[in-house]
Amino acid sequence: MPPLTSPIPVWAEPHLASFLLFFALLNPFLLSIYLLDLITDLSRPVFVRALTGGALISAVVFSVFAWGGDAIFSEYLRVRFASFQVFGGIIFLVIGVRFVFSGVDAMRGMRGDRRHLAGMIAMPFMIGPGTVSASVVIGARLPVLDAVLLIFGTLALCVVLVVLLKLAHDYFKDFNARLIDRYIEVVGRISALLIGTIAVEMLFEGLGAWLQDTTPVWRGGGR
Numbered sequence: 001m002p003p004l005t006s007p008i009p010v011w012a013e014p015h016l017a018s019f020l021l022f023f024a025l026l027n028p029f030l031l032s033i034y035l036l037d038l039i040t041d042l043s044r045p046v047f048v049r050a051l052t053g054g055a056l057i058s059a060v061v062f063s064v065f066a067w068g069g070d071a072i073f074s075e076y077l078r079v080r081f082a083s084f085q086v087f088g089g090i091i092f093l094v095i096g097v098r099f100v101f102s103g104v105d106a107m108r109g110m111r112g113d114r115r116h117l118a119g120m121i122a123m124p125f126m127i128g129p130g131t132v133s134a135s136v137v138i139g140a141r142l143p144v145l146d147a148v149l150l151i152f153g154t155l156a157l158c159v160v161l162v163v164l165l166k167l168a169h170d171y172f173k174d175f176n177a178r179l180i181d182r183y184i185e186v187v188g189r190i191s192a193l194l195i196g197t198i199a200v201e202m203l204f205e206g207l208g209a210w211l212q213d214t215t216p217v218w219r220g221g222g223r
Contacts, residue, residue: 014141014142015142015146015150017141018137018138018141018142018147018150019150019153019154021134021137021138022131022134022135022138022150022151022154023154023157023158025130025131025134026126026131026154026155026158028157028158028161028162028165029165030194031125031126031158031162032162032165032166034095034125035051035121035125035162038050038117038121039165039166039169040169044166044167044170047163047166048163048166049118050117050118050121051121051159051162051163052118052159053117053118053119053121053122054117054118054119054120054121054122054125054126055121055122055126055155055156055158055159056118057118057119057122057123057126057127058122058126058127058131058155059151059152059155061122061127061132062127062131062132062135062151062155063135063147063148063151063152065132065135065136065139066135066136066138066139066144066147066148066151067139067144067147067148068139069136069139069140070133070136080209080210080213081129081133081209082205082206082207082208082209082210082213083206083210084129084132084206085129085202085203085205085206085209086202086203086206086207086210088124088128088129088202088206089129089199089200089201089202089203089205089206090199090203091124091199092124092128092196092198092199092202093196093199093200093203095124095199096193096196096197096198096199097196100193100196126155129202129206130202135147135151138150138151
């Protein structure tokens, strides 16, 4: 019996693995939970512009990390990547705790001036420790141009899926606005438990990596 062969060409395997990794970390459904207040409050054109702007900002940042690798942290910023994980975990923990007690209103209070929505969507909801580290991995696996194209393509797919969720929300809200608002409030609070769990995991991973790495990267007084 001849050996089984993969239907995926060998050259495409690292591309597919990189796409699946990056798409799973971006997670359009979870992203839509983070953006619940914008989905409910903003008109369709404004939401699409803000989301697209945030995705473009994120794509540029991810492309830089795909090109430069984690040397950007260790060689140029003189910090451990674990420190970035810990700080990101703290941010998401604060978001999760506020979401549990205040629901969607917590996000409205934290966003501030809505003239800068694209930047607030990009950071911290798209640009985080997980997606940045995935960008570094993708840059190591693929040629730089392939990595950049994959990053832009994956972000474009995520934008399309989140916009579809926005369209579904607007469509069903026209039929029963009260029920949809109640559903969003319940889903938001339940999702806050997931956000908090992810935050704690990020903290543990960052602290574990920081404790294992005893190499000093910040030498007092300079870089």
